[in-house]
Amino acid sequence: MDRLSNAVPVGEGLLTTPLSPAENVRINGSRCSECGEVMLGSYKSCANCGGESMQQIPLGKRGKVWTYTVIRHQPPGQYRGPKDPFVPFAEGLVELPEGIRVVSALDCDLEKVHIGMEVELVVYELYQNEQGQPVMAFKFKAV
Ligand SMILES: [Zn+2]
Incomplete structure (x- = not known):
């Protein structure tokens, strides 16, 4: 059986379905x-004009780093990344072809991350929930 057949998105409605294959x-x-x-x-409904004629669209896979920061200390709360030891990572705003900017972890060399860097969507299993379901999240990696 496909391991991801009972996967769920980390946020309701955040990802297109089916969640497998993740690519x-x-x-x-x-x-x-x-x-x-x-x-x-x-x-x-629309946050801009209140219109109720919304169309679902899959957003583009490729984007550009609009701005970023490097997280060097473990975030508080339910941090799901490596903890012991904590591994610093970049987090940024990625501008997509549709013109919106998405907050995302950036999978890249911390010495090379820069504004304008081209990145590509990666959907991956972040953790397993209490029901044993893979919980799928996204990040962007350097192209
Ligand atoms: Zn509108």
Whole structure:
């Protein structure tokens, strides 16, 4: 049986389905048919104009780093990455072809990360929940 057949997204409506194979999964967006606003995730009404004619669109896989920071200390709360020892990572705002910017971990060499860097979507298993389901999240890696 496919290991990811019972996978769930880390946020409701955040990713396209099916979640397997992970290479085919994209981030879900919603585009307003009235004003053209694009939002991250799945929405029934527009945050910009209040319109209720929303179209679901899979967002582009490629983007550019708009800005970033390097996280050098373990974030508080339920951090799911490596803890012992903690591994520093880059987190950034990635600008997608649709014009929206998405907060994401950046999978890249911390010495080489820069504004304008080309990145590509990676959907991966972040952890397993209490029901034993793989929980799928996304990050962007340097191209
Ligand atoms: Zn709108």
